[in-house]
Amino acid sequence: MTQKVTIHDVAQQAQVSVGSVSRALNNYPHVSEELKSRVMAAALELDYQPAFLAHGLRRGQTNSVGFLVGTIANPVISTIFEAASEALSAKGYAVTLVSSRNQAELDVACLRLLARRQVSGLIVSSAAESPEPARRYLGELGIPTVMLDREATSDELVFAVQSDHESSMREAVAHLIRRGDREIAFIGGPEDFYPTRQRFLAYQAALLDADLPQRPELIRFTSFNERAAYAEALLLLQSRPLPSALIVAGNIILAGALMALQDLGLVVGRDIALVACDDINLTRLYRPPITAIRRDLKLLGVTAARLLLRGMQAEHSEIERIIKLPTKLVLRESTQYARALPRSAPAAGKERANGTILN
């Protein structure tokens, strides 16, 4: 219906065979200039666009990539997606996005859907750190895949782009300790979720560096769900003594924690220092502005896209399979003054209201 004009119409219009039309349009060698121009003219006049399905069926490839996310309703993911999608569509690929709705058990189903559509490549940033089935299925699939801020697999066709969560988290914790904080709480996502794990490891390492004990009651892991994060934060913040600093690993958890702080009448920066992971509008615009670990989300997306493009071009051998991108600690007022210290003695001179970027 929609696609009325076929290659046959063009052939008839140009008075040549369909094979010639195909060759002319696809820049094959040994096509005379005269024929080529005649075909071009006919194609242009009829506004011919080769049928995607027939093309793909014959060629065995779809020029489309699948993007699996846990949810797209998350500013971090959607920014990454936007950048990746732009880079991919610039190279002629269309992107079909599927969401597993943060349910690990749906991951395989989503991947099957994409595989059935014969996507040429995959970018996976499913929220659930797909325990095993999904990872194994990914290997069997044999489709070039980029894991986005997720654990890589040993598969030859599976690549990864990751953020260096650790260095900035160590820096953040060290900064808090330098300020005088001793009771530093940590709320993360699921414990087996790659970014959470990396951040938590760094948190532990930083405490160890400073010879501070790890306090289990100050460490919480929660699911990706504001309500759950709120509940955990509420429990944590009702324990006494109140920790002097709180690190939240993820923007949904940040939302839950802010809600809990608000309900308990605690003021960020005055009653408790706050460090967030991922610098979003909320951290920047909140009063007081919230110290955050920032990463270049667009770069993350574009890098994933580029890596995938290379991965789809069959020369996998000499590609570096894992790329790690830097993060930056942005200091803001939420860690400037704190209960633990006299208000007149901010920790360091290098902090400014708008946030100084270290690293």
Add this chain to the structure above:
Amino acid sequence: MTQKVTIHDVAQQAQVSVGSVSRALNNYPHVSEELKSRVMAAALELDYQPAFLAHGLRRGQTNSVGFLVGTIANPVISTIFEAASEALSAKGYAVTLVSSRNQAELDVACLRLLARRQVSGLIVSSAAESPEPARRYLGELGIPTVMLDREATSDELVFAVQSDHESSMREAVAHLIRRGDREIAFIGGPEDFYPTRQRFLAYQAALLDADLPQRPELIRFTSFNERAAYAEALLLLQSRPLPSALIVAGNIILAGALMALQDLGLVVGRDIALVACDDINLTRLYRPPITAIRRDLKLLGVTAARLLLRGMQAEHSEIERIIKLPTKLVLRESTQYARALPRSAPAAGKERANGTILN
């Protein structure tokens, strides 16, 4: 490569012809139980999944829909998308998302891309109120389309789901006026952008209702770009006398305005009342919480999906072509106290810190 097992393999395994396999798998009438079960067993054993491309080519439909947005990196859009996408994939449709990057001139190109992929349906929520070319192209395409919170067209295959921006905006302005505000500023997106226009019309109407004059210097339109919104807000807030209330029509504009307020040292709720459109994390969690016009974004997405599904089922005649969904005004502290009134006399008893939902 990827798709190794074809219908022929299944046919061979089950010792039947390919036609029978197809019929058995697609629940055709007049297929014996025995044959069906044999085919099922074979298909299951071989893990057969019909090749999407061949299927689509033959059937003339792709069971996929295109979703055009101006940007997905916007919490409102991404939430709507998520809901729509979920509803569509429940019915077996895959969704390919393309972003025109807020550039109206790219709209047609994006639509062409989707049309070439022979999507069965379209949902369009491009940020640019596509002047004419895109709308006309949409008509020519002949693909069932749902405009999402955009102006409808008269085309038979073009439907629309819209939010009732007007009633809540009138209510909001009336509320401000009741509080005592007389100088109510308005910053909107592009003037020809559907939601902006609706909101602005309601703003005008509410002023008229109260016999208040319209003050051109308090009305600004800006592009969808935080920097531009920031600049407009800065100019507006530097004019004297300072308006006692500010309405921002859109979440990007909200971010720019908050930045400007912050840079000018103005405190929301104390120095100026603030009303936002779209209730996002930021409005809820900001201190003080910001009064906002809320709409059920998931419902918006699901409704668009349902409407499209009906639109794709060929019986267009008796479908209502435009659906309008309600909005709600959520009162919060940002409009509770204001310069214009003595602090001891909050406007109404029905406001609570957490926001009371009217309407």
Add this chain to the structure above:
DNA sequence: GCAAAAGCTGAAAACGATTTCCGACAGCTT
């Protein structure tokens, strides 16, 4: 008990492109 109808299945024709195969023709060389 027999014609007609209905049920079931295999063979083959689509769908619209790409790609292989092969013959025609021009331009050379011997």
Add this chain to the structure above:
DNA sequence: AAGCTGTCGGAAATCGTTTTCAGCTTTTGC
């Protein structure tokens, strides 16, 4: 002038399905 080489373009095979057609077997109706 015959034979060879290389370019060009038409015909046909192919991709993996669905769907039509036709043939065979069974049931049904009278």
